[in-house]
Amino acid sequence: MSASSAALTFELVAKCSTTRARASILTLPHGPVNLPVFMPVATQASLKGITPQQLENTGCRLCLNNTYHLGLKPGQEVMDAVGGAHKLQGWDHNILTDSGGFQMVSLLKLATITEEGVRFLSPHDGTPMLLTPEHSISLQNSIGSDIIMQLDDVLVTTSPDIVRMREAMERSVRWLDRCIAAHKHPDRQNLFCIIQGGLDLDMRRECCREMVARDTPGIAIGGLSGGEAKDDFCRVVAACTEQLPDLKPRYVMGIGYPEDLVVSVALGADMFDCVWPTRTARFGNAITKNGVLNLKREMYATDFGPLEDDCGCPCCRRVEQEGAMGITRAFVHHNAAKETVAAHLLTIHNVWYQLNLMREARDAIIADRYPAFVREFFSRLYPDGHGFPSWVVDALRGVGIDLLET
Amino acid sequence: MTGDDKQNPQPQAAAAPMKFDVLKAAIRDAPTAARLGRLAIAARRTVDTPNYFAITSRGVVPHVTPDNLAKHLSDVGGAYMALEDFIERPQQYLKRPAPILQTPSLEFPYSPALGPRPPLHSFTAMPPSVITVLAARRLPAVPAPMGNTNSSVSVFTSTGFQVLTTREYADAVSALRPDIAVPMADLTDKALTPTSKRATRMAERTDDWVKEWFAQLDASNSSGHTGVATFAPVLPVGFPMQWEYLERLSEDYVSASTTNQKEEEGETTRKNHLAGLALYDADVIPDLEDAYPNLTPLPRLSLANPTTPHHVLRQIALGVDVFALPFINTVSDAGVALTFTFPPPPPSSDPSVSRLPILPLGIDMSSPTAGLATDTGPLLAGCACYACARHHRAYVHHLLAAREMLGWTLLQAHNHGVASAFFAGVRAALRAGPAAYDAACRTFAAVYEPEFPAGTGERPRARGYQYAGGAGEPKRNKPAWGKLGGPEDDVAAVEQKKPRGGKTKNSNGAIGTGNAGADIVDGSLAAAVEAVDLQEAGAVPEAQMDGTASAQALI
Numbered sequence: 030m031s032a033s034s035a036a037l038t039f040e041l042v043a044k045c046s047t048t049r050a051r052a053s054i055l056t057l058p059h060g061p062v063n064l065p066v067f068m069p070v071a072t073q074a075s076l077k078g079i080t081p082q083q084l085e086n087t088g089c090r091l092c093l094n095n096t097y098h099l100g101l102k103p104g105q106e107v108m109d110a111v112g113g114a115h116k117l118q119g120w121d122h123n124i125l126t127d128s129g130g131f132q133m134v135s136l137l138k139l140a141t142i143t144e145e146g147v148r149f150l151s152p153h154d155g156t157p158m159l160l161t162p163e164h165s166i167s168l169q170n171s172i173g174s175d176i177i178m179q180l181d182d183v184l185v186t187t188s189p190d191i192v193r194m195r196e197a198m199e200r201s202v203r204w205l206d207r208c209i210a211a212h213k214h215p216d217r218q219n220l221f222c223i224i225q226g227g228l229d230l231d232m233r234r235e236c237c238r239e240m241v242a243r244d245t246p247g248i249a250i251g252g253l254s255g256g257e258a259k260d261d262f263c264r265v266v267a268a269c270t271e272q273l274p275d276l277k278p279r280y281v282m283g284i285g286y287p288e289d290l291v292v293s294v295a296l297g298a299d300m301f302d303c304v305w306p307t308r309t310a311r312f313g314n315a316i317t318k319n320g321v322l323n324l325k326r327e328m329y330a331t332d333f334g335p336l337e338d339d340c341g342c343p344c345c346r347r348v349e350q351e352g353a354m355g356i357t358r359a360f361v362h363h364n365a366a367k368e369t370v371a372a373h374l375l376t377i378h379n380v381w382y383q384l385n386l387m388r389e390a391r392d393a394i395i396a397d398r399y400p401a402f403v404r405e406f407f408s409r410l411y412p413d414g415h416g417f418p419s420w421v422v423d424a425l426r427g428v429g430i431d432l433l434e435t
Numbered sequence: 436m437t438g439d440d441k442q443n444p445q446p447q448a449a450a451a452p453m454k455f456d457v458l459k460a461a462i463r464d465a466p467t468a469a470r471l472g473r474l475a476i477a478a479r480r481t482v483d484t485p486n487y488f489a490i491t492s493r494g495v496v497p498h499v500t501p502d503n504l505a506k507h508l509s510d511v512g513g514a515y516m517a518l519e520d521f522i523e524r525p526q527q528y529l530k531r532p533a534p535i536l537q538t539p540s541l542e543f544p545y546s547p548a549l550g551p552r553p554p555l556h557s558f559t560a561m562p563p564s565v566i567t568v569l570a571a572r573r574l575p576a577v578p579a580p581m582g583n584t585n586s587s588v589s590v591f592t593s594t595g596f597q598v599l600t601t602r603e604y605a606d607a608v609s610a611l612r613p614d615i616a617v618p619m620a621d622l623t624d625k626a627l628t629p630t631s632k633r634a635t636r637m638a639e640r641t642d643d644w645v646k647e648w649f650a651q652l653d654a655s656n657s658s659g660h661t662g663v664a665t666f667a668p669v670l671p672v673g674f675p676m677q678w679e680y681l682e683r684l685s686e687d688y689v690s691a692s693t694t695n696q697k698e699e700e701g702e703t704t705r706k707n708h709l710a711g712l713a714l715y716d717a718d719v720i721p722d723l724e725d726a727y728p729n730l731t732p733l734p735r736l737s738l739a740n741p742t743t744p745h746h747v748l749r750q751i752a753l754g755v756d757v758f759a760l761p762f763i764n765t766v767s768d769a770g771v772a773l774t775f776t777f778p779p780p781p782p783s784s785d786p787s788v789s790r791l792p793i794l795p796l797g798i799d800m801s802s803p804t805a806g807l808a809t810d811t812g813p814l815l816a817g818c819a820c821y822a823c824a825r826h827h828r829a830y831v832h833h834l835l836a837a838r839e840m841l842g843w844t845l846l847q848a849h850n851h852g853v854a855s856a857f858f859a860g861v862r863a864a865l866r867a868g869p870a871a872y873d874a875a876c877r878t879f880a881a882v883y884e885p886e887f888p889a890g891t892g893e894r895p896r897a898r899g900y901q902y903a904g905g906a907g908e909p910k911r912n913k914p915a916w917g918k919l920g921g922p923e924d925d926v927a928a929v930e931q932k933k934p935r936g937g938k939t940k941n942s943n944g945a946i947g948t949g950n951a952g953a954d955i956v957d958g959s960l961a962a963a964v965e966a967v968d969l970q971e972a973g974a975v976p977e978a979q980m981d982g983t984a985s986a987q988a989l990i
Contacts, residue, residue: 073833073834073837073839074830074833074834074837074839075834075837075839075840075841075842076841077839077840077841078498078839078840078841078844079500079841080503080821080825080841080844080845081825082825083500083502083503098837102833102836102837103808103829103832103833103836107808107809107829107833110808110809111809111811111829112811116811117829117830117833118826118830119825119826119827119830327525327527327528330528330531330534331534331537333537333538333539333557343502348552348560348563352502352506353502354500354501354502354560355557355560356501356560357557357558357560359534359535359538359558360494360558360559360560362534363493363494363521363534363535363558364493364494364495367493367593367898367900368492368493368495368497368898369497369498369840369843369895370495370497370498370499370500372840373498373500373840373844374500377500
């Protein structure tokens with residue numbers, strides 16, 4: 030089964046017979062991407078110290094850039110002159126950009142949102158400025174990303190103000206219409222809508238209906254990962270995926286912990302992004318199937334094993350193999366927080382881990398053994414078989430997996 | 436290395452761990468004493484000389500991961516390492532032996548093709564093709580406030596100054612098995628010329644230490660010492676101050692096989708001998724050649740820190756074979772892309788240009804006025820390096836402006852590529868003959884500016900082990916972030932604050948909410964990294980976002 034729009038083809042390869050997990054191929058202007066997928070975040074057109082070639086070698090075919098940051102540096106004029114973000118960073122694969130709205134609200138004090146757009150003070154000189162849906166799309170058109178996001182009215186999901194929440198949801202729908210009208214390159218850039226509505230499931234469902242009616246090439250679930258309880262997060266994702274059409278990619282924004290990915294895939298989501306794997310790398314943390322290791326701890330000073338046993342990343346593979354480095358925990362410990370190379374190595378490892386987790390999940394879905402994959406995954410994190418977080422147990426139970434069953 | 440020498444391609448016998456051949460010796464009374472050579476070490480890539488080795492910091496070429504070093508800096512034949520980068524003693528673990536000394540040598544996969552992997556290569560993940568050079572101190576070394584003693588030097592680790600004895604150093608060398616080791620020398624590490632009294636003591640101590648070094652090597656000969664080539668230090672003092680020491684090197688430690696006598700003299704009594712010279716000052720070479728001709732066939736490694744390619748050419752003319760070149764890392768950190776070639780580009784054929792233009796040695800890639808922001812050309816036209824092949828000036832300029840770490844990585848790839856091409860050009864000119872070489876050198880001196888341009892961009896954060904700041908010295912970089920609403924936060928001063936709680940993009944909100952107001956831990960990369968992180972996470976006040984004129988473009 031597949032569906033196409035002007036600049037995208039979505040082919041559903043397999044569906045899990047127990048959960049809502051799906052395996053698919055998303056073909057974008059810069060090539061196909063296997064879903065489910067984790068998208069690392071190259072905020073300022075660079076994935077924190079590693080070369081685009083190193084990123085490519087992790088298997089990444091779709092990464093993020095941030096519109097807000099690229100709008101400031103190098104700026105729209107430079108972007109137009111250089112010919113877009115792909116040319117700027119020498120990346121021949123796909124790019125997704127956010128709308129810039131999230132950073133407006135999260136980075137800037139005193140951003141006020143009106144029907145017209147987001148008013149904020151210039152980080153340059155403090156003069157009042159305005160980011161409108163039209164301007165966000167214009168910036169993203171200049172960036173030339175394969176997937177662009179609508180400007181949405183972002184509100185903390187935990188906000189108790191139901192009136193404001195409804196206003197934000199309805200405004201996001203109106204802004205989507207303005208984004209669609211302003212979008213200059215629907216033939217080569219895919220505009221995704223963003224479903225809002227806080228933690229109110231009815232409001233989310235209503236938003237889904239409105240957004241789906243506008244038939245964007247893909248659909249994002251936004252406003253999450255803002256400090257809400259994990260139970261609430263799972264309920265929102267499940268409520269949305271239930272309503273969404275099968276033949277469109279579903280992107281849950283801002284999600285990156287391995288547990289979150291595995292559960293969200295079971296709930297029927299396809300795409301995820303988060304800065305956590307690359308940021309935690311720079312704090313000296315390695316993500317492994319047995320949990321996160323803080324390599325700055327003294328216990329790793331003389332640990333001459335690989336970052337993760339049996340890991341296939343260029344850091345962990347044995348040195349005599351092609352392109353492998355044979356990095357030890359001791360070496361990363363030696364340089365963590367002292368030489369940038371340690372951060373680069375952990376970045377490569379962590380990105381590889383996240384992408385590989387989704388590759389393995391995809392293989393499991395295609396083999397229709399995703400429930401077994403989920404059990405294996407959680408049993409490695411909780412080897413004594415108990416202590417599973419209750420939100421995980423509840424969310425998985427909702428899609429037919431009982432982790433506690435022996 | 437780049438296959439530019441065709442003669443003498445014999446593979447190295449396993450019995451001779453290091454071999455140095457002078458392919459084209461200096462001609463007496465020629466304008467230059469420069470020579471062509473080939474340094475071959477078993478299981479490493481052969482290095483044609485004159486050439487250079489990269490300087491490492493804590494076992495890595497700064498900003499370059501081992502895979503990039505192997506793939507994109509593949510002309511770098513060697514890496515200089517300092518033991519002081521590996522032996523810090525954290526306060527809580529004062530008694531523990533340095534982790535690097537516990538590196539297992541056999542647990543690592545043994546590959547017959549690569550040969551056994553020495554612990555120093557293993558620990559630092561250095562590509563097998565790269566020659567390692569180990570010395571006690573970084574290059575250039577931070578001067579120690581307390582001097583050296585008769586049996587130890589002061590070294591500067593990431594946890595402060597500490598004492599390293601000659602015995603500890605020799606033990607570390609035998610445990611780590613670098614390809615080349617420089618015995619400890621009594622150096623002041625200061626720009627000032629030592630007094631004659633101090634110079635005499637430097638020579639005496641170094642003489643004692645080198646004697647002790649070889650005695651220890653001979654005593655433990657059956658162990659791992661074979662395979663480590665000793666490059667004896669030549670001190671940065673005049674020849675008259677150190678001739679006794681140099682004479683001992685010449686008389687006691689030069690093996691028969693490395694002298695010019697080709698006839699068999701049987702096995703020498705000493706199994707360990709001098710394999711090369713590590714020169715802290717290249718100006719001693721002419722005296723050395725005159726006084727001790729049996730030292731002439733030895734490879735000469737310059738640790739004299741030439742500060743520009745002009746200085747490099749001068750030292751090549753004195754007879755240096757291999758350089759450790761700190762300026763490449765410094766120039767990359769300054770955001771400068773090297774632009775010199777050897778020989779220099781031919782002068783313009785335009786007859787109206789009467790005199791040679793003066794060319795810069797590099798470009799300041801941070802310069803806002805040079806039109807770099809939209810320049811999609813390579814850093815240097817015709818450069819074959821990875822950065823020039825895959826990226827362009829506009830990207831490097833953007834990365835430096837955004838303080839993205841990849842900017843320095845790409846500059847390292849480029850600048851090492853330029854240095855490799857420079858030495859390849861020097862070798863090609865030398866093959867063409869001393870006269871042609873001399874002419875090319877004179878043009879180079881006339882055509883290029885004497886100094887590198889100053890980089891105007893911000894440097895990566897300096898860590899404590901790189902330099903010891905003096906009292907009252909201003910910070911190198913402005914703080915990347917500070918307290919929200921703090922004095923430097925000009926916008927906050929006039930406007931009310933908006934709480935940012937729960938605004939992170941992270942599923943747990945673990946990062947970016949609580950610690951935005953924490954103080955910068957100066958001198959720590961963690962702080963720099965964290966600053967970037969918080970920016971990304973959304974906890975940085977806008978005044979810190981370092982907006983550019985392009986901020987207006989958002990409207």
